[in-house]
Amino acid sequence: MSVLSKEHTNLSSVTIGNQLFPVFLKLNELKVLLVGAGNIGLEKLNALLANSPETQISIVAERFLPEVIDLAGKFPGIYSNYRKFQPSDLDGQDLIVIATxxxxxxxxxxxxARERHLLINVADKPELCDFYLGSIVKKGDLKIGISTNGKSPTIAKRLKEVFQENLPDELDISLQQMNQLRNTLKGDFAHKVTELNKVTASLVGADTKISAPEKRKWILWGTALGIILSLVLYSVFSIFVNLYK
Ligand SMILES: C[C@@]1(CC(=O)O)c2cc3[nH]c(cc4nc(cc5[nH]c(cc(n2)[C@H]1CCC(=O)O)[C@@](C)(CC(=O)O)[C@@H]5CCC(=O)O)C(CC(=O)O)=C4CCC(=O)O)c(CCC(=O)O)c3CC(=O)O
Ligand SMILES: NC(=O)C1=CN([C@@H]2O[C@H](COP(=O)(O)OP(=O)(O)OC[C@H]3O[C@@H](n4cnc5c(N)ncnc54)[C@H](O)[C@@H]3O)[C@@H](O)[C@H]2O)C=CC1
Structure with a gap:
């Protein structure tokens, strides 16, 4: 299609790195089975409800952490089953999350789940997962999902914190305004894309772009500074430890 930008059609980068396909599910309209209600079950339940609070979730577990019971009590679509898993638990479900x-x-x-073509996430067992949960940045209607391809969930979590703190809250106001503008635009699809690109051009304008050599310079300086800081902190820490031994 002529309106597609170059990045959309450049497939050369697809063969390396992260090959997971990101989607944003309308979980509020789907049914989820969660097996296990310990610490990890609680984490997964939190992640599901923080994003899609109206989701219907059936929890099956022999033991429920009190925190799971509390959380489940606060949401209308949660059904708790205090017993062992049985195969019929998969009936009528759309998505499966396992935390046993x-x-x-x-x-x-x-x-x-495979026999029934149901997608499944087994917490902390990447080889058994059809999909991974990601770290989520949320500013009103804006949502950014972060994946490290399973390499470091901690980096995903830290990146989330950096984005959450540094992206201005006003971004959501801009989103709402763009949506209003979008609704007022007349004409065909290509014309609308051109107009909306014009309005947002300053976001990617030449003056806001950092050149590749400039980027490399910042990465080098950042890394060097990080190493120096770590060494200084480590030395100070060692001095204190020795002083108070
Ligand atoms: C593959 C994946 C499958 C999945 O579970 O979906 C997976 C796998 C594993 N996680 C492990 C450990 C930890 N996971 C976290 C945290 C999160 N883990 C999440 C997702 C994912 N974890 C998927 C890949 C996502 C990606 O691509 O980046 C997040 C993003 C989303 C969520 O779970 O909701 C959530 C952050 C939520 C937030 O933003 O706050 C922390 C940090 C912490 O809790 O503070 C630790 C400890 C530190 C560490 O190891 O980094 C282990 C080793 C277990 C062991 O050692 O026994 C494995 C197994 C393995 O790697 O083999
Ligand atoms: N807790 C942690 O920080 C971490 C845990 N993990 C792994 O994550 C998994 C879960 O961890 P936790 O939540 O801490 O475990 P947990 O022991 O607290 O909870 C397990 C849950 O699974 C349920 N369960 C077990 N067998 C069942 C069955 N047949 N039918 C129904 N429910 C059943 C239990 O009743 C319980 O609710 C484990 O594989 C653990 O090794 C990995 C990394 C860190």
Whole structure:
């Protein structure tokens, strides 16, 4: 299509790096099965509800952490089942999230889910996952999902914190205004794209872009500064430890 930019059609970068395909699910309209209600179950439940609070979630577990019971009580679509998993738990579900410590059970649920073409996430078992959860930045209607391809969830979490703190809250106001403008534009699709690109051109204008050599310079300086700071902190720490030994 003529309105597609060059980045959309450049596939050369696809063969290396992260090959996961990001989507944003309308989870509020879907049914989720969560097996396991320990610490990890709680984390997954939190992640699901923080993003899509109206989702219907059936939790199946023999033991429920009190925090899970509390959280479940605050949302209308949660059904708690205090018992062992049974295959019929998969009936009518759209998405499966597993958070038990039982590897045999995990593998069994995974294979049952596969038979039924249900997508499954097994917490902390990447090899059994059809999809991963990501770190999420949220500013009103803006949402950014971060994936490190399973390499470092901690980096994903830290990046989330950096974006969450540094992206201005006003971004959401701009989004709402752009949406109003979008609704007033007349004409065909290509004309609308041209107009909306014009209005937002300053965001990617030449003056706001950092050149490649400039970028490299900042990365080098940043890394060097990071190493120096770590060494200084480590030395100060060692001096204190020795002083108070
Ligand atoms: C593959 C994936 C599958 C999945 O679970 O979906 C996975 C796998 C594993 N996580 C492990 C450990 C930790 N996970 C976290 C945190 C998060 N983990 C999340 C996702 C994912 N974790 C998927 C990849 C996402 C990506 O591509 O980046 C986040 C983003 C989303 C969420 O879970 O909601 C959430 C951050 C939420 C936020 O933004 O706050 C922390 C940090 C912390 O808790 O503070 C630690 C400890 C520190 C560390 O190890 O980094 C281990 C080792 C377990 C062990 O050692 O036994 C494995 C297994 C392995 O790697 O083999
Ligand atoms: N807690 C942690 O910080 C971390 C945990 N993990 C892994 O994540 C997994 C879960 O961890 P936790 O939540 O801490 O474990 P947990 O032991 O607190 O919770 C396990 C949950 O699974 C349920 N369960 C087990 N067998 C079941 C069955 N047959 N039917 C229904 N429910 C069943 C239990 O009732 C419980 O609710 C484990 O594999 C653990 O090794 C990995 C990294 C860190």
């Amino acid at each position: 410590g039982d590897n045999v059970l995990n593998a069994e649920i995974r294979s049952l």
